[in-house]
Amino acid sequence: MKKSLSMSARKTREAYCFILPAFVYILFVLGYPLLYNVYLSLRDVDVKNLTKGGDVFIGLKNYADLFGNATFRLVLKNTFVFTIACLVFQFTIGFALALFFYQKFSLSGPVRGLLLVSYMIPMSVTGLLGKNIFSNAGLVNNLLSKIGIIGPEWLVNTSTAMIAVIIMNCWVGIPFNMLLLISGLTNISPDVYESASIDGANWIQRFAHITVPLMKGSMLSVLMLGFIYTFRAFDLMYIMTAGGPLNSTDVLGTYSYMLSFTQYKFSMGSAVAMVLFACLFVVGLFYLRLLVKEEED
Amino acid sequence: MKKRLLVAGAAVMAMMAASMTANAEPTEVTLWHYFDASADKEAIVEWVDEYNSIQDDIHITSTYVSRTELMNQYTVGALSGELPDIGMVDSPDMASYISLGVFEDITDQLEEWGELDQFYPGPLTSCKDPDGRIYGLPQNTNCLALACNMDLLEAAGYDHMPASLDEFKEMVAATTNPDDGVYGFAMCCISTEEGTFQLLPWLRSASGGEGVNVDNLTAESAVNGLTVLGDFVSNGYMSKECVNWTQSDAFNQFAAGKAAFAEVGTWHLAMTDAINGAFNYDFCLLPTGDEGTSTSTIGGENFGVCSGAADVDACVDFLEWMCSKEKEAEWAVVAGKIPTRQDSEAEYTYETDGFDVFVEEMNYAQARGPHAEWPSISEAIYTAAQSVFVDGTAPADALAAAMEKITPIVEETPLP
Numbered sequence: 007m008k009k010s011l012s013m014s015a016r017k018t019r020e021a022y023c024f025i026l027p028a029f030v031y032i033l034f035v036l037g038y039p040l041l042y043n044v045y046l047s048l049r050d051v052d053v054k055n056l057t058k059g060g061d062v063f064i065g066l067k068n069y070a071d072l073f074g075n076a077t078f079r080l081v082l083k084n085t086f087v088f089t090i091a092c093l094v095f096q097f098t099i100g101f102a103l104a105l106f107f108y109q110k111f112s113l114s115g116p117v118r119g120l121l122l123v124s125y126m127i128p129m130s131v132t133g134l135l136g137k138n139i140f141s142n143a144g145l146v147n148n149l150l151s152k153i154g155i156i157g158p159e160w161l162v163n164t165s166t167a168m169i170a171v172i173i174m175n176c177w178v179g180i181p182f183n184m185l186l187l188i189s190g191l192t193n194i195s196p197d198v199y200e201s202a203s204i205d206g207a208n209w210i211q212r213f214a215h216i217t218v219p220l221m222k223g224s225m226l227s228v229l230m231l232g233f234i235y236t237f238r239a240f241d242l243m244y245i246m247t248a249g250g251p252l253n254s255t256d257v258l259g260t261y262s263y264m265l266s267f268t269q270y271k272f273s274m275g276s277a278v279a280m281v282l283f284a285c286l287f288v289v290g291l292f293y294l295r296l297l298v299k300e301e302e303d
Numbered sequence: 304m305k306k307r308l309l310v311a312g313a314a315v316m317a318m319m320a321a322s323m324t325a326n327a328e329p330t331e332v333t334l335w336h337y338f339d340a341s342a343d344k345e346a347i348v349e350w351v352d353e354y355n356s357i358q359d360d361i362h363i364t365s366t367y368v369s370r371t372e373l374m375n376q377y378t379v380g381a382l383s384g385e386l387p388d389i390g391m392v393d394s395p396d397m398a399s400y401i402s403l404g405v406f407e408d409i410t411d412q413l414e415e416w417g418e419l420d421q422f423y424p425g426p427l428t429s430c431k432d433p434d435g436r437i438y439g440l441p442q443n444t445n446c447l448a449l450a451c452n453m454d455l456l457e458a459a460g461y462d463h464m465p466a467s468l469d470e471f472k473e474m475v476a477a478t479t480n481p482d483d484g485v486y487g488f489a490m491c492c493i494s495t496e497e498g499t500f501q502l503l504p505w506l507r508s509a510s511g512g513e514g515v516n517v518d519n520l521t522a523e524s525a526v527n528g529l530t531v532l533g534d535f536v537s538n539g540y541m542s543k544e545c546v547n548w549t550q551s552d553a554f555n556q557f558a559a560g561k562a563a564f565a566e567v568g569t570w571h572l573a574m575t576d577a578i579n580g581a582f583n584y585d586f587c588l589l590p591t592g593d594e595g596t597s598t599s600t601i602g603g604e605n606f607g608v609c610s611g612a613a614d615v616d617a618c619v620d621f622l623e624w625m626c627s628k629e630k631e632a633e634w635a636v637v638a639g640k641i642p643t644r645q646d647s648e649a650e651y652t653y654e655t656d657g658f659d660v661f662v663e664e665m666n667y668a669q670a671r672g673p674h675a676e677w678p679s680i681s682e683a684i685y686t687a688a689q690s691v692f693v694d695g696t697a698p699a700d701a702l703a704a705a706m707e708k709i710t711p712i713v714e715e716t717p718l719p
Contacts (some may be wrong), residue, residue, distance in 0.1 A: 052403055052676050053402050053403060053676060055673060056381055056382065056403055056404075057382070057403055057404035058402075058404065059382050084629065141544070141547075142542070142544055142710050150405065159543055161544075161547055162543045162544055162546060162547065162693065163693065164693060164694065225377045247547075248493070248494055248495070249494070250493075250494040250546065250547070251494070251546050251547070251689055251693045252686065252689050252690055252693055252694065260399075267374070267375055267378055268678050268682075269676075269679045269682065270378065270399055270403065270676075270678065271679075
């Protein structure tokens, strides 16, 4: 008895040794910057005292100032509008394409591969493309004029700039969603569909009662990954609109960068980054809970 | 034993000799710049090679880093200490980097040099902190003037360039031709420092009396200036896309014949090949106010020695060589800029009349700041203009909103 106990104790110790490198890695690579960011966001570090010192602890004043600032509230709203709109469109269109390309027809493989091109292009290039496509005399307005519609000044108006940015992001996000959802579809055994067909289920019933329930895990993963990926968007806006006009396409990522690196309000920039982190953290917790619940089921 | 001693002695001698040669090796020095036009990009490499060949104290390696990336490197380097030895910086940004501790105080070395009084006060001030200590030298300077498409002016019935704001308004309206896609005026109002650079002449104009600085933008003359630009946009005389245009985009509109007038920088004189004889053009002072007055903004790049540089004195020697009387004149011609020294005489070989206009305009050109929080002031200014152009906000309200941001900044640390 005693022997087996010490065996298990040794095994536990060994297990901790295996965890240690990952733990140290997380501590330094993730923990340190995060804690430093929290520290910065609670002080008043700016261009005047970054290197000279003299910055003081001001508690949550930066956060209070941020939420009292109309621009920040707009930026926060933009971030959610951008993320939710992108998720809705890229998920539904991505799912539809996944179902379509899951059908085995000739050329379905190569066409699926081609669709991935937009996902493989670096975001900065996508941003430049978007800037050209949506300029006043760009491709979109040119095509619209062919069917007799005078297109809006996409990137100049505060009401349309966000739409243009969302379209460009979906262009990248749709193939990404499609790819992940197809791999989810391939995990469903064809036998299930076959027996359902024999029982007389039509395609709507098969979709609602077989595909959706069995895809729940993949769908949640895709939505969560999509949320995290979209919520921290930066490069697309930075290149395509620089957050403008008038902050209409500014999101938390670009706003934090602007505060820290253009205006040297380091503490304020950190506070924005913390808000970004907090939002993602909540979503992450939610996702973990769902995963645990699924495992229990 | 004796033999062994001899060998050991020889070895010691050889090591000493080797270390002496090592001492004679020039110190390796890095220089970061963001010159990206073909002329100045090549010139900086040639100049560094030339300097490396005429002295043995330092060996400079020049590296191109894009402007935005270079700015980020300075900000990060302020904390981490990873900075080049010599660095280039846009003049309005210098005050912030001095405050961040990016540059060495080289006042003593420069005073010993004894040529500081030759530099124009505007560009030199941008290298100073509020106490008057100097952290670099202005390497080139420039300002803004008006480029005019003389063919379009003639077609609209004018045989001269505008001399006052009122005349300019009239001409911009007359030269606009939507059927041909020609706008009267093109300028850059992008949401970066470039936008502020081009907006300031209109906001600080001397119309109906005295001009004002950015700590008093609710003054009548500033509101009037922004109203004129806002009316250009709302009447369709200027494209609303100016809020996304960089200065080179605005110049390209002019060069393509899509704008009768454009607000252009001195450096564009080195790029007039783009027009390629398609139309007659000329330059005049920016007509920002009453007849006989003009306002412009000083631009230009400074070079400083970064904190922790390998050999500060030798790096200062390089700056002094680079900004010497002869070299200043040479650079101005190569890069299409204006020398920062009164004793440098640039002998331009192209667009000589154009350069005359810009040199005269320098008399009316005003500095931005210097102020450590200039980027925040700048943001308030371009945001005000964009809200007028994009959202149709009343200019007086937009500038009042800008002043709400600017006033606390200048109350804490006043503008010089």
